[in-house]
Amino acid sequence: MTTLSSHVSSRPIPNPKNSLITKLNAGTGLIVGVVFAVATYNLLKGENEDPGIAYNIHNRALLAAMFMWSIGFLVGIGAFIGPWRWLIGKDLTAEEQLYLAGDGQGIKRYFKYCTDHKVVGIQYLWGVITLLGVGGAMAMMIRTNLAAPGGHFITASVYNSLVGLHGITMIIAMIIVATGPFGNYIMPIMIGAADMAFPRLNALSWWVLFTAIPVLCSAWFLGGIPTGWTAYAPLSIQAGPGMNAFIATIIIFAVSTAVAGSNITATVIAMRAKGMTWNRVPIFVIGATISVALAVPAFPTFMVSMIMTALDRTYMTGFFDANIGGSGWLYAHLFWIMGHPEVYVILIPGVAVLMEIVPVFVRMPLFSYIGAVVGFAGIAGLSILVWAHHMYMSGWMPMLNGPFMVTTEMISIPTGLIFLVMLGTLWHGKPWLKLPMLGVYAFLWNMLVGGITGIYLSDVPADNYLHGSMYVTAHFHYTLMGAALTGAVAGLAYWFPKMTGRMLNERAGYVSFWLIQIGFQVLYLGMFTAGAEGQPRRVVNYASQFATANRISTVGAYLVGTGFVVLLWAVVHSWRHGKIAPMNPWGAKSLEWTVPYPVPLVNFDTPPVVTSDPYGYGKAVK
Amino acid sequence: MSEHNVDLKPTPGDRFTTFLKRKDIRETLAWAAFYTAGFVVLGGVFYTKWMPTSLSTDMKSIERLMVIFTWISAPVCGLVLSIATYTFRHGTRGDVPPEDGPPIRTNFLGVASFGAMAGILTLTAVVYGLIEMNSASEAAAKDAPSALIVEVTGSQWVWSFNYPAQGVSSNELMLPKGQPVIFKIHSVDVNHSFWPVQLGIKADANHFQTTSVTTTPNKLGRLDVKCAELCGLYHAYMETEGAVVEPADFNNWVTQNGGHSA
């Protein structure tokens, strides 16, 4: 392990006074975005006698306004200045480039088009926290309504919107929950890079994502969505104006994911420190890269399915409308070809964070590094061959149910490897039971439950009963929330000192951990029971036989909710008042712990040279 | 101690005995037994207690499959949770990190046996599922000629059933006991999913294609017919009831509703 002497920046603060880039920020972005959106809507709106055409025109105007908001915002924040200057042959000066990196601009740089990967990481972190907060509040509403049968708390249309928007908000949040904050802030330092491969694209990926958030929220004011996050056609073609917000959100988000995914992949391939051969790359970096590399081919099909839905809604193209020659199965295929890899895009980085944590807190090398890599790669590879297990009951090619069942159940083998790596590292060790390490234990239990119930669901005869029931909902919350989100929260506790310079408040951390994990078990064991009893998913009202299971679930949900509020308090409080963190509080051996806080602009004064993997723990062999 | 004794390699049997005598192994094995037994009991109780009354062999075999899958996975749960519990109990608390453990980077025997175990268990699950699936479709093919045909229509938020041979249509699903039934399912609008809960079958109702599914009700009792695919505003209310009744009662019902017994 190398140590660096305390770093003092003597670089002059860049200030290219006459350049336009100094005048632009999120505020100007907001103004230009709103102007673009309002102008577009007014230009395109129109009346028509035929209600079908009127419906098409309204959808066109709304969709175009949403896209123009996004483009307008990016214009207003100066995202296109760099490419434009390059195009007219007056590339940005070195001083302007440095200005864009935000050095010495304090808190203002978080509201600017800032190319520093550490700023982008923090922006992502708060983006994730916001999305999780919104999605979590919606979950509380859903559970409150289901606390007793009757559906008295909220009406069916509001409930359906809650279910769909909770779903998509959480899916977006979970896709970026680890690769966003840690993939941007920590990962480049972990591999010894000065920044991401394409810093401007990095800023672009965040701000494009940012523009999707108001679009998503606008769904509420346009009448909500009736379709759930799966947005199955033809229901989505029947849906009201709120559906446009969903479509626009996905398309904008897909652009962001493509940009971020290629950037992260390129960075890991091209920017690793000298000596960091592939077998010396920290496992989090491997996991994050496999995850984004999986997202890059998977997401375009979702984008395409949404473009086709949009065309059906705006020009009656009939891709998914059987009355004019389309097919709902086509949508289901496009959606799930993205949808199933996507759950692993969420899961893998969360697990990889925990794998990064285990060796540090057990003080032993990561057991079977190769096994971990093969496990991740195996999951990613198989995940693109399993999508039709969501369609066993659809009537599409029942004779292919067998093969899809086989590929799906084969995923148990690489998943088993993941468990093996964790357990192998734990065995013989005396784990240091700090907050990040508790996440590992929560993961082992939650992923076990989530994984095993997944085997039932992948089995065609059992799925005949379980498909579309609350059992499915409980299953995927165990994997996505119980495993992936637990991993991300553990990662936050682990890297908090590097990202904020302070330690996360431990006592509040423990309180929130136990509230969340205990509440989580209560919540979803209740839901498993309701599902086994035969309660369908996504219902505003249910038969009284499910009342007890649902009431138990709601109590669990409130515990989880309280736990997350405590965690949020801990984050905010510790960020401002927390104990100052030493450079390497956990005694870890990866590169990010060799740089001080605040991390210098280019991370390392001298580019580091790597001579071993970061898991060289262990007593000297006698 | 004489030197040549030390050089002698212990036999595999000896090594295994010593291995079993280790304190950590013993505690872990105890936990493993505890958790395995726990999951065996849970599997036996949970699904049989909570899943609804089965009115067909399909539903019965699903229930059996859930129990057996839980039993197959019980040892896996035992292994994972025992190691987790053991290390958690022997973990270090406080602000001082523990000393480094042994620098074990891999263990061929461990990885190989774990991989083999995962493979065998997966294979068991796959084979069992395939056999179960195959027997269901074989039964369906065998029953086809004598079957009662029920046309199921999903319209946004109401199911309706038509019995073409009997000339009866209804909003309730009545089935005679012991006669195979073929459901021909379609939708007039968006996707629905036809789910007669106690029969253990399910099939989507699509607008563009009729799907069919077969079963034989073998017990009298109440049926709940639900929609298992989000279909818009009143998806939750797209539910109706029905019953499996004696063939004579079924014929009475048909005549009462203006049909003719086939």
Place this chain on the structure above:
Amino acid sequence: MSDSTMTGTKRTASAIIAVALGIAVVGSLGLTLHKISADPHGKLYATKESGTINVAGKDYPKATIKLGVYADNAQPKDVGVIEAKVNKQDWVHFGPSTHLVLPANTYITMTIRAYDGGERLNTAYFAKVVGTVGGTMNVDGKDVTSIPDDKVEHTFTLHGIPSQGQDSLFVNIPLMKVEEGDNGFLPTQDPGTGMKGHTVTFSFLTKGKGEYVFNCEYPCGDGTYAKFGAAMSTYGYMSGKVTVA
């Protein structure tokens, strides 16, 4: 060892305030959603009548309730009905309210006045009268058990979640469409279209207490897929709920 630069008491207080704030934010969100979930037109109660009626050897108390189906927001006024609140969207709708409250174990006589045109049903089954006393309905003075499925303007289809907790209740009433220049029996006439409506009367028995919904099975959400969007899929227009209390 101190975890932070703040004193212990202050820290605990701020944590408690944060949790309270969290509950307040989520709670107010809940109240907002609860508020927008309220019935747009209030509840419509059935009027109890004196006397009882004997159906299948059992005496039931009687109650009546009247509904209308209007093609747009102007029509109620044209036919002399005052609605408490004008709908946000100018769509076809049931009125004066879509939340009906009926007494339990009662013989309900419902009258629906229908003023709309129509075409063919998506599902022919809903052209049949289901769940009424005697299996019939009275259209402009004539008892019928069904109407042709291409002469339907809307349906009143009442259903719920049958379960151990509440009795099942299913009623389906197809409403006859109004033809251009149709000589209906109503004294009132829509001056806009010159159409007279049909009066449909039917009776059904409520059982125990429960929550049900009703919707229309005639595709009247013009311009949307299967014509089941818009008015059909928005609470308070062609769909509503029925509380049996």
